[in-house]
Amino acid sequence: MATILKADKILREFKIGDGNTVTALKDVCVDIEEGQLTILRGRSGSGKTTLINILGALDKPTDGEVVFDGKDITKLSEKKRDDLRRHDMAFVFQSVALIASMTAYENVEFGLRLAGVPANEREQRAKEALTRVGLEKRMYHRPGEMSGGEQQRVAIARAIAHRPKIVFADEPTAELDTVTSLHVVKLFKELVAEKGMTIIMTTHDPSMMDIADKVYTLEDGEIVGE
Numbered sequence: 650m651a652t653i654l655k656a657d658k659i660l661r662e663f664k665i666g667d668g669n670t671v672t673a674l675k676d677v678c679v680d681i682e683e684g685q686l687t688i689l690r691g692r693s694g695s696g697k698t699t700l701i702n703i704l705g706a707l708d709k710p711t712d713g714e715v716v717f718d719g720k721d722i723t724k725l726s727e728k729k730r731d732d733l734r735r736h737d738m739a740f741v742f743q744s745v746a747l748i749a750s751m752t753a754y755e756n757v758e759f760g761l762r763l764a765g766v767p768a769n770e771r772e773q774r775a776k777e778a779l780t781r782v783g784l785e786k787r788m789y790h791r792p793g794e795m796s797g798g799e800q801q802r803v804a805i806a807r808a809i810a811h812r813p814k815i816v817f818a819d820e821p822t823a824e825l826d827t828v829t830s831l832h833v834v835k836l837f838k839e840l841v842a843e844k845g846m847t848i849i850m851t852t853h854d855p856s857m858m859d860i861a862d863k864v865y866t867l868e869d870g871e872i873v874g875e
């Protein structure tokens with residue numbers, strides 16, 4: 650297994666209003682292997698979002714290195730980090746950010762358009778991704794006409810249609826019931842197994858741990874178990 654993403658001795662401090670600093674992450678090291686599902690788990694406030702944002706080049710650490718595909722991405726310009734996110738990475742968030750006036754198909758197709766995928770490829774890629782997540786019969790439904798689990802699957806289809814090297818999912822199941830949550834995680838696992846995708850997700854739900862290839866446990870900003 651090759652390491653695709655590595656964080657080394659990450660420190661993330663936030664300055665807060667009263668002049669004090671909060672240490673959200675301290676001495677955090679993680680190795681993300683290509684073609685695996687990695688889970689970052691921990692209670693609310695343990696540092697999961699801070700860590701996944703740093704891994705996904707959405708935020709920079711106060712200290713430490715983040716190496717993606719052999720490059721320290723903390724040293725890249727904003728423009729290069731932006732390009733990296735757009736071409737190699739995809740994101741799925743807790744509250745699904747779909748466009749309400751667009752159908753499932755249009756939401757996925759629009760994501761591909763933003764990513765610069767040529768028009769003649771977009772239709773096939775969007776339909777293939779929606780079919781892969783089991784939404785072939787919901788392609789022309791708008792978000793308001795779908796359940797929470799279906800909407801989250803549209804967001805996943807949008808992420809995978811992109812064919813990123815890596816998918817980041819921050820608490821993608823937090824607003825779903827237990828059964829639907831398990832379906833989403835199993836879908837991630839299948840995408841890893843079939844397409845060799847690399848997926849990192851955060852959760853505070855302990856019932857999903859046995860599905861992951863690797864689990865890092867965070868407590869008060871530190872990795873306490875692997």
Ligand SMILES: Nc1ncnc2c1ncn2[C@@H]1O[C@H](COP(=O)(O)OP(=O)(O)O)[C@@H](O)[C@H]1O
Binds near residue numbers: 697
């Ligand atoms: N922008 C910020 N400013 C100040 N403190 C922050 C900020 N973001 C996160 N924190 C603090 O860092 C800690 C970890 O937060 P977070 O990464 O959101 O945890 P989790 O996602 O596990 O719930 C918390 O104590 C939180 O209050």
Ligand SMILES: [Mg+2]
Binds near residue numbers: 697698699820
């Ligand atoms: Mg969080």
